Amino acid sequence: MTMADKAGDFSPGRTALIEESLLPTTLEQRSIGMWGYAWIFVGIAVIIATYSLGATGIQGGMDLATVALTILAANIVIGAVMTLTADIGTEHGLSFAVYLRAPFGVRGTHLPSISRGLVASMWFGIQTYLGALALNGIGEYFLGFENWVLWYALFCVVQVVNTAYGIRAVEKLAEFAAPAIIAISVWMYFTLDGVAQTKGLNIWTFTGTGQISLAVLFITNMGFWSTLAIDIPNLTRFVKPIPGTPRFFKRNRNIFLAQLVALPVTQALIAGIGAISFIAADNWNPVEVIQAQGQGVSLLVLLALVVLAQWSTNNSANLIPAALTFVNLAPRVVNYRVGVVLAGIAGTLCFPWLILNNLFVFLGYYGAFLSAIGGIVIADYYVLRRRRLNVPALYDMTGPFRYTAGFNVPALLAWLVAGGIAAWFVQYAFVIGLPLGFVFYLVLMKTVVLPRAPQPEMAPGATGFLATTVGRSWVHEGDGRFALHDHGDGVEREDL
Structure with a gap:
């Protein structure tokens, strides 16, 4: 099942x-396990x-x-933030851009969502360019042929085709x-440690001469994955949840290993290899360091790392989010x-x-505005709507999310001010950005928007707007008609 045919035999107009x-x-359509x-x-965490x-x-x-340890801790924190926003996918099966219609309006969604989509496209271009440079170096060594533009075009096409086949192709x-990336990264660790030892350097005691605070490194790493x-x-809507339970940790248990272990540990490992590379050769890029000394098998290993790392990040973290915003x-x-x-x-x-x-x-300024969106989403989903x-109504141009001509102006104002x-x-x-977006949005919604236009799911006792928690799916x-279907048992609630 591809993302293009995920609805089975039904083709909506x-x-x-x-x-x-x-x-x-x-x-039934959520096929990815823990x-x-x-x-x-x-794969997402391994980028050059x-x-x-x-x-x-x-x-x-x-x-x-x-x-x-600093990078590990920062990524555990950002992984915990992800678990909050991830529930939008596991509970309701919604993509990021569609959910943003709730806080920003059915037309207002385009401003924040396209901002994220363009960043994702740019990251795709950056990753593809880095991969093309490595492919070009390998091609020059083995084939005597050098043309990074051609390698860029080929690498770009291969990634686009793979991602176009949908989430199953991404998972495969x-x-x-x-596993290959982990094995190659361990090999790189020992290779670079050997280079450092030949220079009489101990990778565990070496320190540079500059000054950077733990707080700055910690926050920089959090901002790295704020997007x-x-x-x-966009991804958790395809992860198998545990339906029929109000318990957050049980319902979402298949996401925790990825976001609280795989991301922090892999990110710390890869950043650590960059640190060792700098110690060994005064160059943060271990691909260049090993490539300068290696030949034959070592170059092939590097080729595998670069291609797999850029490819596995691009399809899930960049191409899918960008495609859905477009x-x-x-x-x-x-x-x-x-x-x-x-x-x-676009990339x-x-x-x-x-x-x-x-x-x-570039990352710092874009991350500032995107972090404010995170605060708004968390405030909207957990505080105002209680999930x-x-x-x-997200698919109704005349419904409650129309706001003012399709734009929720107070939400957009909260985003721009907090991001600025x-x-x-x-x-x-x-x-x-995240806490300011959270606070500004709540204040403006409660004082300006909701007194004039209350929304039914926020009413006391509104219990008909949950999905996975009660073992149902939106269909x-x-x-433009939707119903909540019991898991495998037919229609439970129609025409909401």
Whole structure:
């Protein structure tokens, strides 16, 4: 089952808000188990840019153990934030862009969601460019042929085609790539340690001469995955939940290994390898360090690492989120596969080879505004709606999420103000933007919006707007009509 045909034999008519890949996934359509989801996160965490995080800590005067533990702790925290937003996918089967129609409006959703989609596309371009450079180096060594543009085009096409086949293709790649990535990373650790020893350096006691605080390194690492933290429902809507239970930890148990173990441990390992590379050769990029010394088998190992790392991150963390935001922007003309192609094109047109020169400046400012979205989503889902959601209204242009001509202006104002303040203090963006977005949104909704336009799922005693918790799924029955279906038992509640 691909994302393009996830609704089975039913093909809903397209409207301004409905396209097949934007519909809620049913419980039967969620096929990814605990280990499959964990493998996906191992692949997500291994990107070349991660190496520079570890090197930054060493340069700043920390030892390797301190760097690794700081990065581990930061990613446990961001993983915990992900578990909050992940419930949108496991409870209601919704993608990130569709859920944003609730706080921002059926048209207002496009501003924050496309912001995330463009960042994801840019990351795809960056990752593909780094992979192309490595492929070009290997091609030059083995074939005597050098043309990174050609390698970029080929690598781009392969990734787009793989992702276009849907979530099962993504999961199968992860099942193969993740164990290989772990094995290759361990090999890199020992290789780089050997390089350091030949220079008389102890990787565990070496420290740089700079100064960086633990807080800055910690927050920088949190901001690294702030984008994924807000749009994780794009993936969790395909993870098997435990239906029929109000207990959060039981219902979502298949996501914890990935987000609280696989992500932090893999991120710490990869950043640690970057730190060791800097110690051994004054270069944070271990691919370049080993490539400069290696030949034959070692180059083939590097090729496997670079290709698998960039590929496994791009399809799940970049292409899928970007594609769904493009579909959400124009459901009448863009389906999932077209969205994936558009994401690949957008990622290339952003000239990633230029962004790479100022990567962390770019990440800091974009992360500031995206962190504010995270605060708004958490406030909306948990505080205002108490996880109850009027899903049919998300697909109704004239319903309660129309607000003012489709825009919830107070929510957009909360986002821009909170994001702007976070950007002003960019080093601490994530820990400023998220709580400010949370507070500003709640205040404006309770004082400006809800007194004039109350929403039914927020009413006391509203119990008909839960899905997985009560063992049901949202199903589109055509013509904009939705029903809650019992798990395998037929219709329980119609025409909500």
